[in-house]
Amino acid sequence: MIERIWSGKSPLYLLLLPLSWLYGLVSGAIGLSYRLGLKKTWRAPVPVVVVGNLTAGGNGKTPVVIWLVEQLQQHGIRVGVVSRGYGGKAEHYPLLLNKNTTTFEAGDEPVLIYQRTGASVAVAPRRSEAVQMLVDNAKPQLIITDDGLQHYALARDKEIVVVDGVRRFGNGWWLPAGPMRERIGRLASVDAVITNGGNAQFGEIAMTLQPGDAVNLLSGERRPVHSLESVIAMAGIGHPPRFFATLEQCGVTPIRTVSLADHQALSENDVAKLVQPGQTLLMTEKDAVKCRAFVTGHDNWWYLPVDARLAQPQADALLQSLLDLVH
Template structure:
């Protein structure tokens, strides 16, 4: 229903307009108060790169964060990551992730980022506390914040906005009438715009000097239990599941790759999986294939026939170079 309301046509749309206008007013006033200094932002001693969205839902933000981490590491930089840790609950904050940290404690995305990149990751409802916790334990050159474009309590040096190339901004309205946290004109003030996938839109023309297109490239299938890697084409009788914001993107990717998918099942974003739930979805004669984000929640009770499909973000070299130039400029200004 939400998908049709935000990205299609639904007669209930008009019922949400008053709430959307209220949301937009609150968002505007809140940002204005930070800009004029009536609400204070915490300034980090090392540069902060915020990677976020204007709209809610899966736009490819986490793969982009992973890709940026790897690119910055190749440049010789020591990188850390902070996140709110949505979907997780820890007894103590800030929480610095380690090999035993679960998604129930830290949330799906932080655990995925930590396992994929092996860089320091910290979560806290107040991201400034997570930044301080990392700096107390590590010598870092730059810190990325996974999401948080609207978290103005943390001062940022570089803003990267991710846009879904296919869905763009839906109907363009604030929540709950539409998917927007902030309106499209917020793109004027960000440093880079990354469009996830090919798209027919005017963003590349309108913001040509700072807009780049990334592609999400599927890798090999990985067995959750044994870590064996196989070409996706070798898997048969696949039951594909996705507990992400936009499951259709995952299923469309599998179809494009001509995977032998016989069944697809969508779950809510941040779905909590159990062995019994997944056994009900796929029999032992089927191959259960999931996203990497789902896999980080299922490793402790993984079965022999469970696989996941990691993806890499192919980020254009000029985008990486622009970020590095901005970092160099920021560093020189701080010295």
């Protein structure tokens, strides 16, 4: 239902407009207070790059963060990543991730980024505290913040916005009548717009998500995803239909698809009951980092990793602009 409302296909958004006007008034006032200097921003001693969204819901932001980290690492740059750690319930913050950190403590996206890149990752509701922890313990040359475009308390040197190229900005209204955290005009002030799928507009960097081989959670075995049989597909991401569409493009037609809430906590019992003997459970990598805690005994659980692919030469220009912050 919410997708129909936000896309403009349902007139029910009209009932929510008063709440949207209030949201816009409050968020606009907060942004103005920082621009006027009424509220102070905190500037880190190293360059900070924000990767964020204008809309709620999954746009492919985390794959972009991973791509940026890996590209910078290939140029010898020590990169740190900070996140609010949405869904995490650590005993204390800021929290510096290590190989034993769970998604219960840090949230799923920070753990995924840490496991994929090996970069230093810190989480805290106040991102400045996470940044300071990285500076004190990891000595990064550049810090990327996963989300936080609207977190103006943290000064930034570059802003990158990721846009869902298919859904774009829906009906264009603020939450909750529409998907917008900020109005579309905000794009004029950011340094780069990366468009995930669909058709990138003039000045935007086109991006696709390239799936790899399916990976078995228990054994680490890799095999072509289309070779999996009797697939039950599970996705607990911001926009599950994107994952299911990717499977179709890979030649996989699931017996059943299961859409979960973004960042939803998972238990062994909840996941195990999704499949019957002889069936294969195929999930996103973001779900897999949560399921690793209880995968023992389930050799039919697989996940599909995806990598961001950005169009050239715009991708090289973006990367060079970040390298210039360091050198």
